[in-house]
Amino acid sequence: MIDETTYAELREIAARYPEKRSGLLPMLHLVQSASGRVTPEGIEACAEILDITAAEVSGVATFYTMYKRKPVGDYHVGVCTNTLCAVMGGDLIFDRLKQHLDVGNDETTQRRPEDQASITLEHVECNAACDYAPVMMVNWEFMDNMTVQSATQLVDDLRAGTEVHSTRGPKLCTWREAERVLAGFPDGLADEGPSAGPASLVGREIARQRGWTAPSSDASGSAPAVAQTKVEAVQQADTSRAETETEQEKADD
Amino acid sequence: MTDVLTPVLTNNWGDERSWTLEAYEAQGGYGALTKALAMAPGDVITAVKDSGLRGRGGAGFPTGMKWSFIPQDNPKPKYLVVNADESEPGTCKDMPLMMATPHTLVEGVIISSYAIRAHTAFIYIRGEVLHVIRRVQAAVTEAYAAGHLGKDIHGTGYDLDVVVHAGAGAYICGEETALLEGLEGRRGQPRLRPPFPAVAGLYASPTVINNVESIASVPSIIEHGAEWFASMGTEKSKGYGIFSLSGHVKTPGQYEAPLGITLRELIDLAGGMRDGHELKFWTPGGSSTPLLTKEHLDVPLDFEGVGAAGSMLGTRALQLFDETTCVLRAVLRWTEFYKHESCGKCTPCREGTWWLVQTLAALEKGQGSESDLELLLDQCDNILGRSFCALADGATSPISSSIQYFRDEYLAHLTHGGCPFDPAASTLFAAEGASA
Numbered sequence: 001m002i003d004e005t006t007y008a009e010l011r012e013i014a015a016r017y018p019e020k021r022s023g024l025l026p027m028l029h030l031v032q033s034a035s036g037r038v039t040p041e042g043i044e045a046c047a048e049i050l051d052i053t054a055a056e057v058s059g060v061a062t063f064y065t066m067y068k069r070k071p072v073g074d075y076h077v078g079v080c081t082n083t084l085c086a087v088m089g090g091d092l093i094f095d096r097l098k099q100h101l102d103v104g105n106d107e108t109t110q111r112r113p114e115d116q117a118s119i120t121l122e123h124v125e126c127n128a129a130c131d132y133a134p135v136m137m138v139n140w141e142f143m144d145n146m147t148v149q150s151a152t153q154l155v156d157d158l159r160a161g162t163e164v165h166s167t168r169g170p171k172l173c174t175w176r177e178a179e180r181v182l183a184g185f186p187d188g189l190a191d192e193g194p195s196a197g198p199a200s201l202v203g204r205e206i207a208r209q210r211g212w213t214a215p216s217s218d219a220s221g222s223a224p225a226v227a228q229t230k231v232e233a234v235q236q237a238d239t240s241r242a243e244t245e246t247e248q249e250k251a252d253d
Numbered sequence: 254m255t256d257v258l259t260p261v262l263t264n265n266w267g268d269e270r271s272w273t274l275e276a277y278e279a280q281g282g283y284g285a286l287t288k289a290l291a292m293a294p295g296d297v298i299t300a301v302k303d304s305g306l307r308g309r310g311g312a313g314f315p316t317g318m319k320w321s322f323i324p325q326d327n328p329k330p331k332y333l334v335v336n337a338d339e340s341e342p343g344t345c346k347d348m349p350l351m352m353a354t355p356h357t358l359v360e361g362v363i364i365s366s367y368a369i370r371a372h373t374a375f376i377y378i379r380g381e382v383l384h385v386i387r388r389v390q391a392a393v394t395e396a397y398a399a400g401h402l403g404k405d406i407h408g409t410g411y412d413l414d415v416v417v418h419a420g421a422g423a424y425i426c427g428e429e430t431a432l433l434e435g436l437e438g439r440r441g442q443p444r445l446r447p448p449f450p451a452v453a454g455l456y457a458s459p460t461v462i463n464n465v466e467s468i469a470s471v472p473s474i475i476e477h478g479a480e481w482f483a484s485m486g487t488e489k490s491k492g493y494g495i496f497s498l499s500g501h502v503k504t505p506g507q508y509e510a511p512l513g514i515t516l517r518e519l520i521d522l523a524g525g526m527r528d529g530h531e532l533k534f535w536t537p538g539g540s541s542t543p544l545l546t547k548e549h550l551d552v553p554l555d556f557e558g559v560g561a562a563g564s565m566l567g568t569r570a571l572q573l574f575d576e577t578t579c580v581l582r583a584v585l586r587w588t589e590f591y592k593h594e595s596c597g598k599c600t601p602c603r604e605g606t607w608w609l610v611q612t613l614a615a616l617e618k619g620q621g622s623e624s625d626l627e628l629l630l631d632q633c634d635n636i637l638g639r640s641f642c643a644l645a646d647g648a649t650s651p652i653s654s655s656i657q658y659f660r661d662e663y664l665a666h667l668t669h670g671g672c673p674f675d676p677a678a679s680t681l682f683a684a685e686g687a688s689a
Contacts, residue, residue: 016416017416021437025418025421026419028421029421060439063596066381066420067421081586083342083587084499084500086586087500125340125590130345133500133681140381178383183419186387187387191270191391195266196266196352198506199506200263201506203263203522210257212259215481215485218481224304227315230322233315
């Protein structure tokens with residue numbers, strides 16, 4: 001429900017930006033935190049605060065994959081099935097979890113009498129933790145180096161209400177609590193968890209062992225043969241998009 | 254002679270409470286800011302130009318030159334936007350950076366904003382990384398409390414506000430103009446250029462958009478000097494960069510080295526490929542960069558070297574696959590990803606990626622004929638360069654490069670009546686005998 005407090009917080013988000021419509025993405029995160037999904041009521045509230053139509057808000061809410069129109073469980077469990085994680089085991093993990101939880105993609109478990117929590121299972125795209133593959137995300141916290149066994153244990157623990165920690169973060173909060181942080185209302189847990197996981201540190205450790213460092217401050221090398229003009233820079237840059245830009249500019253000249 | 258690995262950005266990762274202001278300042282953090290604030294803004298731009306720093310988000314555009322495009326006679330406010338939407342498959346460097354040392358980024362944001370004379374900056378972080386967002390939020394709060402942000406920073410009269418903005422799940426928002434749309438509260442669909450963001454970006458005002466690693470590199474350039482930065486790397490690709498190894502290698506992870514290191518050297522540092530297996534194919538800079546093979550182990554990983562080998566350096570996201578991996582399965586999965594993430598604005602991308610999936614999916618099942626390979630290449634030809642942004646171009650990269658190097662493997666699916674590979678053999682827990 002969007003109560004007065006939530007209304008005030010939605011306005012507070014809009015006020016962070018030079019133009020209030022910029023607040024819409026975090027505002028929709030707050031709607032999900034308050035209501036468990038993007039509700040028609042939440043859409044109306046955003047539209048009213050931002051002076052735009054409900055259709056414009058809906059257009060945004062349906063574009064981004066983190067916004068859910070159906071109620072989400074206490075824990076959103078994502079399994080990366082983009083190529084690298086899929087090949088390393090993500091496909092097997094996702095298949096196994098669908099069987100184990102008896103749900104399909106983007107579906108939520110039925111609460112059994114013994115359950116303390118419900119789970120929404122979804123396959124997700126690359127979550128920028130490929131050196132920890134296969135990767136899962138619970139409420140968008142990293143669960144690194146997963147196996148079929150650790151994945152089924154994880155969802156069993158979540159359903160049973162057993163305390164579970166992210167491999168690189170705090171004790172897992174609920175999906176709705178997580179959405180509130182994404183809306184820009186910190187939960188004070190930033191100091192939990194390690195500085196980095198082991199894979200993040202492997203290069204640094206090798207450098208330490210072998211005495212390798214960046215050069216000292218007085219180091220100098222050849223002057224960079226970097227482009228001096230925009231056209232040269234675009235030629236050196238390696239996306240075809242940039243190339244298209246140059247062509248466009250030539251046409252403008 | 255420069256060392257093989259040169260940890261700068263990664264140097265303090267793993268230190269006790271490295272994400273806090275206290276730990277960062279104990280390592281000399283925010284010293285570069287003091288130095289920069291004593292310089293004229295234009296001199297900061299010159300230093301970054303002279304360093305040879307090129308954008309670390311994939312395209313490799315010279316960062317200092319990008320900053321110099323901001324028209325200072327334009328009366329509108331100037332904005333800095335940090336692209337922290339890291340989503341390119343294989344790319345996993347910015348997230349650990351923001352988790353371990355968010356103040357490196359915040360200090361870079363302040364120096365960069367000062368250089369382009371912006372008084373508001375945004376850090377657009379993809380929404381799917383809760384703890385990373387917590388750490389950056391906390392770092393910004395600490396920086397305000399310490400007087401590094403807000404009004405009259407360090408008593409210089411310079412004001413800067415930073416807003417941490419969480420995205421909501423859209424690969425396309427890594428594209429800079431789609432990111433601006435998301436930041437303006439709209440659907441993330443790329444804009445037609447020109448005008449370029451430097452002239453009319455956020456709120457139609459002059460805007461610089463830089464990747465996290467580019468901005469995080471700025472304090473070190475100011476602290477040690479442009480010449481120091483340029484003492485690392487190769488002729489046209491200067492400095493250090495984080496190389497992210499993932500896949501069938503013994504020790505996947507982050508390796509920070511001068512640009513120009515080779516994959517052979519990196520795999521050697523990582524202890525080799527997993528036991529009993531050999532490298533089959535790899536991406537040099539994410540799935541949007543054409544695949545390379547074991548023939549390319551000695552290609553210098555700089556912008557020019559990888560370009561000459563027919564691919565792109567991209568984000569140095571080195572995804573390594575061994576001989577147990579079916580290249581068609583890998584390519585189909587990436588293609589499904591591009592289809593899912595296409596924003597729908599341009600017809601060649603929206604419809605083309607759909608047809609690519611249909612064609613590849615049939616081939617994977619052993620259906621179709623050899624002429625479907627020509628069909629795929631023809632489809633790619635009708636997509637490449639025909640859309641507003643590079644997503645569509647990237648979607649064709651794995652397909653055309655895999656047909657170039659592994660045509661026989663595509664055909665084997667036809668003669669075999671399906672995939673000849675056992676997917677269980679390529680999993681990490683193959684030895685455990687785990688199966689669904």
